[in-house]
Amino acid sequence: MAVSELDSGKGKLRTILSIDGGGIRGIIPGVILAFLESELQKLDGEDARIADYFDVIAGTSTGGLVVSMLTAPNKNNRPLYQAKEIVPFYKENTPEIFPQPRFHFLSSWTNKFWKVMGPRYDGEHLKDLLKKKLRDITLKQTLTQVIIPTYDINRLFPVIFTTAEAKMDELNNPTLADVCISTSAAPTYLPCHKFKIEGNSNEFHMIDGGVAANNPTLTAILHEKKAMIIRSQLETQKKNKEAKLKMTPKKMLVLSLGTGSFKKIGKYNADDTAKWGSLGWVCKNKTTPIIDIFSDANADMVDIHLATMFQYDHDLHKNDDDKKANRRKKDYLRIQAADLSGDELCSVDIATEENLGNLEIVGEKLLDETVSRVNLKTGRFEKLPAEKGTNREALIKFAKRLSMERKLRLSD
Numbered sequence: 179m180a181v182s183e184l185d186s187g188k189g190k191l192r193t194i195l196s197i198d199g200g201g202i203r204g205i206i207p208g209v210i211l212a213f214l215e216s217e218l219q220k221l222d223g224e225d226a227r228i229a230d231y232f233d234v235i236a237g238t239s240t241g242g243l244v245v246s247m248l249t250a251p252n253k254n255n256r257p258l259y260q261a262k263e264i265v266p267f268y269k270e271n272t273p274e275i276f277p278q279p280r281f282h283f284l285s286s287w288t289n290k291f292w293k294v295m296g297p298r299y300d301g302e303h304l305k306d307l308l309k310k311k312l313r314d315i316t317l318k319q320t321l322t323q324v325i326i327p328t329y330d331i332n333r334l335f336p337v338i339f340t341t342a343e344a345k346m347d348e349l350n351n352p353t354l355a356d357v358c359i360s361t362s363a364a365p366t367y368l369p370c371h372k373f374k375i376e377g378n379s380n381e382f383h384m385i386d387g388g389v390a391a392n393n394p395t396l397t398a399i400l401h402e403k404k405a406m407i408i409r410s411q412l413e414t415q416k417k418n419k420e421a422k423l424k425m426t427p428k429k430m431l432v433l434s435l436g437t438g439s440f441k442k443i444g445k446y447n448a449d450d451t452a453k454w455g456s457l458g459w460v461c462k463n464k465t466t467p468i469i470d471i472f473s474d475a476n477a478d479m480v481d482i483h484l485a486t487m488f489q490y491d492h493d494l495h496k497n498d499d500d501k502k503a504n505r506r507k508k509d510y511l512r513i514q515a516a517d518l519s520g521d522e523l524c525s526v527d528i529a530t531e532e533n534l535g536n537l538e539i540v541g542e543k544l545l546d547e548t549v550s551r552v553n554l555k556t557g558r559f560e561k562l563p564a565e566k567g568t569n570r571e572a573l574i575k576f577a578k579r580l581s582m583e584r585k586l587r588l589s590d
Contacts, residue, residue, distance in 0.1 A: 189587045191431045192402055193580060195232045196395035198477055199239025199388040200437025201364070201526025202272050205534060206515055207244065207435035208264035209541025213570065214433075215261035217577035222584070227257045229321045231580040236325040236398035238387040240437065240526075242361035243308075246354050249320040250312055257321060258311070265538055272529040274303045276367075298527070301359070301368040308355040315354045318344035325398050327387035328360040331370060336390035337382065338397060342405065349378040360384030366460055366469060367527060393477035395434040395484060395512075402430065429509060431579060434484070436514030438540065439474060439559060440524040446471075470524075481552045484510060511576055512551065513569050515544045516559035545570040 197207050211228060218226040229235065229249045237245035247259040247267065259267065276299055317324070323341045330337050344351040356373045363371045364386040371384045391397045406428070446467065451458070459468040488510040518524050522533040523540065548561040549572050 189583050190428060191579070191583050192406065192428045193232045193234070193583060194395070194398050194402060194430060194432045195228070195235045196393070196398050196432070196434045197235075197237040197241030197244050198394075198435065198437045199237075199241055199361075199364075199386065199392045199473065201240050201367070202268060202276065202529050202534065203437035203523075203526060203537060204240035204244055205265050205268045205537040206437050206541040206544065207241070207513075208261070208268060209538060210435055210513055210545070210569075210573070211244070211248070211261040211264060213545055214573050214577055217574055218581060221577060221581040225256075228261050229257050231584055232322055234323045234325060234398050234402055236327075236394040237361075238327050238392055238394045239362050239364065241394065241435075242326040242387065243358050245324050245326060246312065246320075246358050249322055249324050250315050250354055251319055251321055255321070265541075269531075269534050269538075271303075271307055272534065273531070275299065275301075275307070276527040276529040278528065278530055297365075297369045298367055301363070301371075304362065304368070305355075305359055308358050312353065312355040312358070316344065316351050317341055317354055317357060318351045320354070325394060325401055326357050326361050327391040327394050327397055328357070328382075328384045329387060329389045330383055331385055332381070332383035336387075337384070338390075338401070340401060342401075349375060351375065352382075356382075361387040364388065364469065364526065366466055388473050388476065391476065391480070392473040393434065393436070393480040395432065396480045399430060399432065399484075399487075431576075431583070432484075432488075432510045433576060434481075434510070434512045436477065436512070438515040438518045438523070438537075439477075440470075440518040441474070441516070441558070478552070481512060481514075482554060484512070485552045485554055508575075511549075511572055513544065513573075514550065514559055515540050516550060545573075 197204075200206075215226065215228050218228075218231060227248070235245050235249055237243070244264060247264060248257055248261065250258040252258050317339055318341060320341045324339075325341075326339045328337045328339065329335075339350075339352065339357045352373065352375045356371070359371045360373070360382065361384075362368060363384060368386075371382075373382050373384070374380070375382075387394070451467075454462075454467075460466050518540070522528045522530070523536060525533075546568050548564055549566050549569055550559050550561045552558070553560050
């Protein structure tokens with residue numbers, strides 16, 4: 179049973195997991211999630227699954243695909259995939275989703291040609307794969323609350339698909355496959371996805387949710403705050419219709435997983451970019467600068483907002499508020515592979531066996547890197563002092579808090 183179904187009021191936290199977009203780089207959070215789930219299994223048994231511990235799981239683009247794997251029910255009403263199966267899934271399927279040119283010397287030329295003439299990949303294998311794996315499972319059937327951002331280019335407005343809304347309104351209950359295809363339809367890479375929801379006359383014309391929220395953590399937090407307000411209002415009305423609204427929201431415990439950042443000072447400069455036309459912005463050195471810059475800036479803005487919200491700027495807390503600030507810092511863990519290097523590692527689509535293996539290595543090494551946080555003054559992702567521990571150690575502590583919270587909810 180998912181943790182959100184056990185919210186009897188005895189728990190102390192609202193738990194949120196968020197996964198960024200990033201194409202094949204979804205392997206990196208896949209490694210992290212496999213480790214976290216293994217720690218939960220050590221604490222609570224082999225049947226423990228990620229969806230059992232989080233009230234909300236949000237994901238954009240490739241993150242939306244991971245979310246669906248973790249929360250879609252199988253015939254026994256348990257998660258369709260274990261976290262340890264995410265990386266093998268990517269290794270097995272992404273080479274067919276993003277087929278590479280047979281001859282390497284043609285790669286650069288075909289990149290430029292197809293990014294001008296149309297999306298580089300037709301997306302048919304991805305559609306077939308998702309429809310085969312997810313069948314007719316709909317959004318309201320997920321095992322815990324999910325939040326998946328997309329963008330409707332017909333209405334020029336972000337559409338955020340949530341389990342809560344799907345449960346309240348059948349006309350907002352698409353298939354999980356349609357949601358995944360929509361949030362993954364990255365411009366220049368995959369075609370826009372058009373679909374309808376049964377009974378709903380509206381057509382959806384969807385592209386990658388990364389144009390709205392490549393890092394969906396803030397989206398998830400705001401939706402959860404809204405849900406807490408509604409629950410508080412309903413509870414107040416139930417107890418005493420005349421009573422004044424008394425807000426007693428629970429603390430949030432947030433895990434946010436990135437898919438790798440590749441900031442290289444001097445990679446772009448005004449002199450060079452001033453000469454670029456449309457082709458230069460959509461294809462340069464095996465990357466898509468306009469998409470990469472937009473997605474990275476989008477994700478960084480969210481991290482900056484959350485760093486401020488959870489009081490991560492050490493210089494602001496050298497007084498009596500230190501203890502309170504330190505407690506809040508423990509409630510938000512962002513794990514990001516900073517400063518990826520090399521065109522292959524930074525790409526969202528170079529799905530060669532070698533590159534997919536290298537991305538898995540990045541994830542494994544990330545576990546043993548020192549915990550890092552964004553510097554609010556420079557925007558750089560910086561390692562904390564060594565005594566703060568590694569990401570592996572932070573996840574072990576995080577798993578213990580998740581386990582304790584679940585046990586509180588299960589207790590009589």
